Amino acid sequence: MATQQTDEKIIKAFSKLVLKLGYQGTTTKRIASEAGVNESTIFRHFKDKHSILEQLVNTYSRDIEQIGQSFEFTGDIVQDLMRVATIYHDFVANHQVVFLLGLRESYRFPEIGQALRQLPKRFKNLVVTNFNEMVEAGEIRATANVTEEATNFILLNFGNAVFTYAYPTARLQVPMKAFLAENIRTFAEHLQ
Amino acid sequence: MATQQTDEKIIKAFSKLVLKLGYQGTTTKRIASEAGVNESTIFRHFKDKHSILEQLVNTYSRDIEQIGQSFEFTGDIVQDLMRVATIYHDFVANHQVVFLLGLRESYRFPEIGQALRQLPKRFKNLVVTNFNEMVEAGEIRATANVTEEATNFILLNFGNAVFTYAYPTARLQVPMKAFLAENIRTFAEHLQ
Amino acid sequence: MATQQTDEKIIKAFSKLVLKLGYQGTTTKRIASEAGVNESTIFRHFKDKHSILEQLVNTYSRDIEQIGQSFEFTGDIVQDLMRVATIYHDFVANHQVVFLLGLRESYRFPEIGQALRQLPKRFKNLVVTNFNEMVEAGEIRATANVTEEATNFILLNFGNAVFTYAYPTARLQVPMKAFLAENIRTFAEHLQ
Amino acid sequence: MATQQTDEKIIKAFSKLVLKLGYQGTTTKRIASEAGVNESTIFRHFKDKHSILEQLVNTYSRDIEQIGQSFEFTGDIVQDLMRVATIYHDFVANHQVVFLLGLRESYRFPEIGQALRQLPKRFKNLVVTNFNEMVEAGEIRATANVTEEATNFILLNFGNAVFTYAYPTARLQVPMKAFLAENIRTFAEHLQ
DNA sequence: GATGAATGAGTTTTCATTCAT
DNA sequence: CATGAATGAAAACTCATTCAT
Known part of the structure; x- marks a missing residue:
């Protein structure tokens, strides 16, 4: 329906602008003109500016629940960690706006912080489970400190x-593909 | 003298408020009342609001130059990396405001981004140098990929x-002391 | 519609206040209260304070184009100059605000100066044309210096x-009617 | 004395700046830096910003008293009017600041208006006196309307x-020398 | 269901002026 | 007698939000 479309147009415009201009820089006026609707239409679809963000955060939280649900460990630690890292980065790529807003604005909107915290928790669990299994299977050294390694893996990613995403202009960072293929592999190999 | 004190009072107030309220939330009015001076006094001491930030960034840049200048490698990789990590985190702790503003506002103030990029560069150099020396001295396996390990070290920190600093309320992260004593140690031990 | 009315209310208020208080004295707050609208409404109708003035200047420039287009010389120099002078003074009376702001603020807003300069140019052309025709027709002495007389006519007006308009309170000047009926007549008669 | 010098430095700075920047544009800060004194020093020498202007106006008024006191008519109307016009323009040139401020700010500072009005009055008297004498002496046609001619003369100048002075950048006007040599001459010759 | 118009609270900044030294 | 520092009042302008149509 028209309503649905308008909702989406607004969310899309908001998302696009936030990446360039930040939350405050994304004024309702700009959202309206980017979305091609009247400024006051925004307020018929969302209680206020903040609830556009809220909706994105909700989607984020819903999507988080499904992460890794169908993930199956192969038993090959290098393969497994590379796949986990890929899932992590795909998720972040698909939720750039919330990820960035969490970084930038969580001091103002604690709910974003709360939602974001689920991501590392979830991944850490995933990794810890995998590690424990592998230790039992003898594929990771028994002496390895599973929790710390998992934490390091998360922090690295x-x-x-x-x-x-926070310094998009600085081409200082490792390109994502190389990062996954090399840095994560290096990390993983230490565990074998 | 009075001027010096006022400058400092303003910078202090600005720093304190920015952590809580962000750059835009830190209004000149609030700075004034936090610093206990008249709002217009701020503008006698700083050209405009932005140059308060500028001064902090300048201090940051100046301090970066001196990082690790007197650092001496012991040859013990665990000790060395723990010390480098400590220096890194002390530096960030002393420049929280700039570090955070860089995360939050670098898309608006490119100069902050520029200043911030120096930090990982500098540390990476420090670590790469150390690693290369240790590889030659036989204290790191010759097969180790020095650049990647250095990158991982930086990304981890x-x-x-x-x-x-970005999620100050979330007590999810590893306390700094434990991080240094355990996570960095774990990372370092893999290299031996 | 409402918009049109509001535009006009703002322009009217601006014009009225500028005459009394000058450009700087005409604050947006005062314009708002004189026009009976909210201060911020002004900025929905005009980009900024200066563009209220701009609009008046544009009207001025547009109106200038039409001056004297349908003017027909009678061949009677006294009649003709009195009519030209009347047109001049009517025009100035209808554009008091721009005329005055040109006098007062053209050093700040060069565009006003530019627009204003058209007025004497245009009138001088009108007069010179008329004079030349009359010299040929023998109604003005052949010895008359047409250009100088035209300049004098303009400067007089x-x-x-x-x-x-610049000293509105001083009742020193010749009332406009008398000026036209007597001073311009006197000036004109010298040419016969 | 030092005081006297400071007074003068301030007045000079004020005068110079007012021509370029207008009264409001001439901030006390700028006056101070142009005069090479501290901003607050201005207020030890003048009650407030406005009384700098007042002092210039007083000088203007004092100088006006002396205008034409020693003027002697030659009986040659062309010569006489050219000399009167020269005196007029010299006076204005020497009091540009007050002349301009009168044009621009007399709506705010009625005293300037009052002072300025003396100038045309005085000159008109001078000219009327001269004309009457010349009419009696038969050098001006008896039919001439003395008052109107005098008014026209003043308005022309x-x-x-x-x-x-009000449109200094517009090189549209007649250069002063030519104006005196030609336009005033033309005007004067009509009276013979 | 969408729009155009209007608003009030707030923001950074400027400036003449005062005060303590 | 002059200065450096501080101030209060006001200026132009922005923005999320409301209201009538």
Whole structure:
């Protein structure tokens, strides 16, 4: 329906603008002109500016639930970690706006912070489970500190994601493909 | 003298408020009342609001030059990396405001981005130098990929720093002491 | 419609206030209260304060184009000059605001100066044309210096207009009717 | 003394700036830096910004008293009017600042208006006296309307002065020398 | 269901002026 | 007698939001 379309047009416009201009820079006026609707139409579709963001955060939270649900460990740690990292980065890529807003605005909107925290938690669990299984199967050294390694794995990926999205102009960071193929592999090999 | 004190009062107030309220939320009115001076006094001491930030960025840039200048490698990789990580996190702790503003506002103020990029560069150099020496001395396996390991080290520390300062309310991250004592140690031990 | 009315209300308020208070004295707050609208409404109708003035200047420039287009010389120099002077003074009376702002603020807003300069040019052309025809027709002495007489005519009218509008409280100047009936007549008769 | 010098430095700076920037554009800060004194020093020498202007106006008024006191008519109307016009324009040139401020700001500062009005009055008297004498002496036609001719003479000169000083960038007006040599001559010859 | 118009609270900044030294 | 520092009042302008149609 028309309504549905308008909702989406607004969300799309908001998302696009936020990446370039930040939350405050994304004024309702600009959203309206980018979405091709009247400024006041925004307020018929969303209680206020903040609830556009809220809706994006909700989608984010819903999507998080499904992460890794159908993930199956192969038992090959290098393969497994590379696949987990890929899922992580795909998720972030698909939720850039919330990821960035979380980085930039979570001090103002605690709900974003809350939603974002689920991501590393979830991935850490995924990795810890995998590690424990592998330790039992003898594929990871028994001496390995599983929790710390998992934390390091998350921090590594998180650090790379922040670099990629928070400083988009700086071409300092490792390109994502290389990062997955090389840095994550290097990390994984240490565990064997 | 009075001027110096006022300059400092304003910078202090600005820094404090920016952490809580962000750059835009830190209005000149609030700075004034936090610093206990008249709003217009701010403009006698700083050309405009933005140059308060500029001054902090300048200090940041100046301080970066001196990082690691007197650093001496012990040859013990665990010790060395723990010390480098400590220096990194001390630096970030002393420049929280710039570090955070860089994360949040670098898309608006490219100069911050530029200044911030120096930090990982500098540390990476420090670590790469160290690694190369150790490879030659036989303390790191010759098969190790020095550049990738250095990148991972930086990303790990960067990720932890962002976690610590960007989500201050979330007590999810590893406390800094533990991070240094355990996670960095774990990372380092893989290289031996 | 409402918009049109509001535009006009703002322009009217601006014009009225500028005469009394000058450009700077005419604050947006005062314009708003004089026009009976909210201060921010002004900025929905005009990009900024300066473009209210701009609009008046544009009207001025547009109106100038039409001056004297349908003017027909009678061949009677006294009659003709009195009619030209009347047109001049009517025009100035209808564009008091721009005329005055040109006098007062053209050093700040060069565009006003530019627009204003058209007025004497246009009138001088009108007069010179008329004079030349009359010299040929023998109605003005052949010895008359046409250009100088035209300049004097313009300066006379300009001087009177400035007197009238720049020192509105001073009742020193010749009332406009008398000026036209007597001073311009006197001037004209010298040419016969 | 030092005080005297400072007074003068301030007045000079004020005068110079007002010509370029107008009264409001001439901020106390700029006056101070142009005069090479501290901003607050201005207020030790003048009650407030406005009394700098007042002092210039007083000088203007004092100088006006002396205009034409020693003027002697030659009986040659062309010569006489050219000399009167020269005196007029010299006076205006020497009091540009007050002349311009009168044009621009007399709506705000009625005292300037009052002072300025003396100038045309004085000159008109001078000219009327001269004309009457010449009519009696038969050098001007008896039919001449003395008052109107005098008014026209004043308006002509005033108009030219305004053109010269109010639109300094517009090189549209008659250069002063030519104006005196030709336009005033033309005007004068009509009276013979 | 969408729009055009209007608004009030707030923002950064400027400026003449005062005060303590 | 002059200065450096501080101030209060006001200026132009922005923005999310409401209201009548």
